[in-house]
């Protein structure tokens with residue numbers, strides 16, 4: 100970014116800070132009273148996603164200033180650079196072209212002058228062919244039994260996206276296949292996942308971009324041992340029971356998986372942005388190629404919207420800017436994501452990685468300290484469950500927690516009046532958070548004076564409501580792309596690199612060092628701090644007592 104635009108962005112931040120001082124105490128009650136059409140006006144609909152952002156603590160002036168900030172931060176230029184396949188991941192010298200994963204056949208997205216779309220579709224076609232064979236019984240296990248269980252082994256981006264998508268689209272998934280996910284290096288995860296499975300009908304997908312991740316490799320080795328033990332030890336069984344999803348062919352081959360059974364992707368796809376690449380193989384096995392393509396189509400529609408819509412009507416831009424508004428001006432530290440749909444129960448966990456691994460950064464693109472708070476903490480649970488626990492804090496706690504409510508007009512599992520009850524709850528919560536109940540209202544109900552303060556709700560707690568027609572592969576694809584691009588928008592405003600993850604890499608290196616110290620026979624020389632040294636010694640002592 101040119102230094103001129105940096106100065107412009109600073110000026111835009113300053114203008115917002117001045118404006119914030121003026122409106123920070125204005126209540127949503129007043130904003131709604133002043134403009135009876137606010138609830139219809141501050142909405143936007145695109146690609147089947149309807150967003151009501153009227154219950155945010157913003158005026159038209161706030162929005163104008165936020166869009167000015169986006170322009171000053173050259174958000175448009177950043178978007179174009181990402182879509183052009185430029186190396187926007189500057190610390191790793193890579194493009195971040197996950198949008199190419201959902202480009203239609205015939206579209207063009209280039210990385211270093213090469214159109215990557217044909218390669219994307221070549222892999223999708225191989226995946227589709229493989230999935231059809233597994234699903235119709237054409238692909239059998241070593242003993243000739245059809246595959247009935249699929250276990251995806253992967254962690255981080257090679258797990259959270261696939262699990263979320265599998266769970267979200269369960270309604271559309273094959274009930275003939277049992278699909279499980281193993282991520283944790285805690286042996287419990289693998290042991291419990293395979294406890295009731297038949298090795299003769301179980302397929303393992305080893306999902307790892309690098310194929311070097313310690314946890315995934317340990318679980319993959321456990322899976323191979325379990326499989327071979329159950330299949331008479333014949334090494335040839337591996338070819339029928341293991342496939343890999345990776346960018347690292349040599350490591351896949353070295354593990355013993357035939358690279359003919361490997362589905363590739365590319366280093367321009369970040370782990371947390373990979374659920375629509377071959378990393379989504381478990382999803383495609385569950386829902387079939389047609390639904391998987393619908394997922395891609397939904398994401399693509401939002402990609403195009405993000406690329407083309409003016410900021411004022413641009414869903415991801417609006418949501419990203421609102422997050423910046425609360426984080427940097429109101430000092431909000433978290434965002435609660437509250438899907439009112441049981442199928443989306445893993446969506447908050449997926450989103451945590453997407454948002455916090457992307458924007459949990461404290462230096463700018465050029466390595467200078469960031470002068471503002473960056474990513475808030477994302478968290479959440481499906482409604483209505485959360486209402487019976489942490490919603491207390493949302494309504495009456497001392498912290499400001501902006502909320503994203505996600506709901507669907509049509510239920511996938513209609514049951515009596517359940518869906519109306521579900522929707523009544525989500526709408527009531529957003530309303531109560533925004534408007535609260537004043538002391539006068541509480542007193543007027545005959546509440547004893549000493550209880551009035553306890554039963555008063557301050558309100559003015561902001562939220563977005565995303566109301567979609569129905570949870571489908573297509574709408575899920577749109578939802579994923581919406582949050583991806585909202586996260587990108589935030590990163591662009593903060594001038595950070597949302598596509599690296601050096602903090603995660605650090606963990607991978609550190610654990611390796613200590614592992615050697617835990618497993619060596621003799622007493623190892625330890626050079627950590629006194630706490631770590633003592634914990635290592637204590638663990639070694641207590642383990643040897645139990646051996």
Ligand code: G6Q
Nearest residue numbers: 255256257307308309312370371
């Ligand atoms: C994602 C991160 C991280 C990564 C895992 C697994 O953006 O880089 O969560 O996905 O560490 O890495 P592999 O796929 O290489 O095993």
